[in-house]
Structures are given as C-alpha cells and as structure tokens.
Amino acid sequence: MKKSFIFYPSKNPKFILNKVINKNKNFLEAFILKTKDPYRVAKKFFKIKVYTGRQVHKDTIKIVNKKNKKFLHKIKADAFITSTPEIAIGVRLADCVGSVIVDTKKKIIAVVHSGWRGIAKKIILKTIDKMKKMGSSVEDIIVSMSPAIGKCCYEIGKDVYNKLKKDKIFSNIFIMKNKKIFMDLHKANYTLLLKAKIKKKNIYINDLCTYCNKKLFFSFRREGGKTGRMIYFAVIRKEEKNAE
Numbered sequence: 001m002k003k004s005f006i007f008y009p010s011k012n013p014k015f016i017l018n019k020v021i022n023k024n025k026n027f028l029e030a031f032i033l034k035t036k037d038p039y040r041v042a043k044k045f046f047k048i049k050v051y052t053g054r055q056v057h058k059d060t061i062k063i064v065n066k067k068n069k070k071f072l073h074k075i076k077a078d079a080f081i082t083s084t085p086e087i088a089i090g091v092r093l094a095d096c097v098g099s100v101i102v103d104t105k106k107k108i109i110a111v112v113h114s115g116w117r118g119i120a121k122k123i124i125l126k127t128i129d130k131m132k133k134m135g136s137s138v139e140d141i142i143v144s145m146s147p148a149i150g151k152c153c154y155e156i157g158k159d160v161y162n163k164l165k166k167d168k169i170f171s172n173i174f175i176m177k178n179k180k181i182f183m184d185l186h187k188a189n190y191t192l193l194l195k196a197k198i199k200k201k202n203i204y205i206n207d208l209c210t211y212c213n214k215k216l217f218f219s220f221r222r223e224g225g226k227t228g229r230m231i232y233f234a235v236i237r238k239e240e241k242n243a244e
C-alpha cells in the first residue's frame with residue numbers, strides 16, 4: 001500500500017484516508033471500510049450526508065448540484081462530479097475500483113465506479129474530459145484509487161479478455177498464471193489516467209485486495225454476489241470565513 005493512505009481511527013478502523021488530499025483543507029475524502037451502514041459512519045465521523053447513485057456499470061457521468069442531489073439514488077450513473085461545496089458524492093464498492101478525482105485549483109471533485117465494464121468504456125477518462133469542459137486543467141488534478149479486487153484474485157474469462165485486448169491501451173493489464181487470466185483493475189485505470197495526461201506523481205493507488213482482506217472489506221466475488229458495500233466519497237469544504 002502506498003504511504004499516502006492511513007487507517008483511522010487506528011485501533012478499530014472504520015475508514016481509510018488519503019493523507020495528501022485530506023491535508024488540503026478545501027477537501028475531504030474517505031473510504032469507509034466493511035460496515036453495516038457506511039452512510040452512518042460518514043454521518044458519525046464527518047457529520048455529513050453522502051449521496052450515491054444507481055450504479056449500472058456504464059459510462060454515464062452526472063453533475064450533482066443542490067437540486068438533484070436528493071434524487072441521486074434513482075439516477076443511473078457510475079460517475080459523479082460536483083463543484084458545489086458541502087455536497088458529499090460517493091460510489092458504492094465491493095471489488096470494483098472507486099476513484100476520487102480532485103481539481104485542487106478550480107475546486108471540482110468527481111467520484112468514479114469502475115470494474116472491467118467501466119474500464120472498457122473508459123469512464124475515468126470521460127470523467128476527466130468532462131471536468132476539463134468545466135474548466136479543470138489536468139496538471140491541477142489529483143486522483144486517488146480505493147482498494148479493489150487485486151490482480152492476485154481477479155480472474156477473468158476469455159470473453160472479457162477478448163473484449164478488452166482489442167484495444168491496445170489495455171495490452172499491459174493482464175497476468176497469465178497457470179492457464180488462467182487475471183486482470184489488474186488499478187493498472188487499467190492508471191493507464192487511462194496517463195492517457196488523460198494526469199501527472200504520475202498525482203496518482204495514488206491503495207492496492208490492498210478486497211478479496212484477500214476479509215476483515216476489512218466486502219468482496220462481491222468472495223461472497224458470491226451477496227455482500228454489503230463500502231463507500232468511497234469526497235466533498236469540497238466550504239471556505240472558512242475570516243473572523244471580522
């Protein structure tokens with residue numbers, strides 16, 4: 001695991017923080033670990049309500065504002081962007097990669113849910129394109145990727161492999177082991193981020209495997225589909241008013 005991530009509270013951790021993003025007082029991000037009600041954890045520790053959508057493994061990206069946030073749970077989308085402070089947007093996860101994208105200058109944030117389908121549709125690249133249209137410059141963007149099912153455990157079928165390998169950009173994301181094919185979801189997203197011209201030093205990957213670490217994470221694959229969800233969320237914090 002990259003050193004930029006810390007468990008907190010450290011004794012019985014409920015979430016992981018990316019130190020680099022949280023060091024910037026304008027932003028908060030947290031990955032809520034395996035727990036019955038991740039929304040409650042967010043409320044308890046961060047005093048914030050997290051909004052998530054209806055994830056369908058496609059490439060719809062929704063801009064969230066004060067008006068539509070209440071309906072987010074009905075909206076079919078796998079990425080969300082906001083430039084409104086105090087609206088916490090999140091993605092629900094159990095093996096897929098959650099990414100928090102932060103434009104530190106323009107103060108725009110995004111969250112992205114991507115498994116192999118989202119990767120095939122290059123949703124993370126499209127989200128960055130959309131942020132650029134909103135005024136973001138790639139050099140100001142920091143990306144943090146959540147724990148996900150690792151290349152140690154994420155075996156894929158020939159069908160998925162054949163679909164993805166058609167695109168040259170994905171030539172480096174497969175591992176062949178004992179006649180089986182494994183896929184590296186983090187590396188796939190990383191490759192797409194480089195394609196989007198995000199600086200290498202601004203990409204943080206927490207590569208703990210959700211399948212291997214039963215204590216900390218839910219895993220869709222390990223539990224055979226019947227499992228809970230973790231949440232990775234981000235929020236732009238309101239500027240602190242100067243005392244007058």
Ligand SMILES: [Zn+2]
Binds near residue numbers: 152154209
């Ligand atoms: Zn693993």
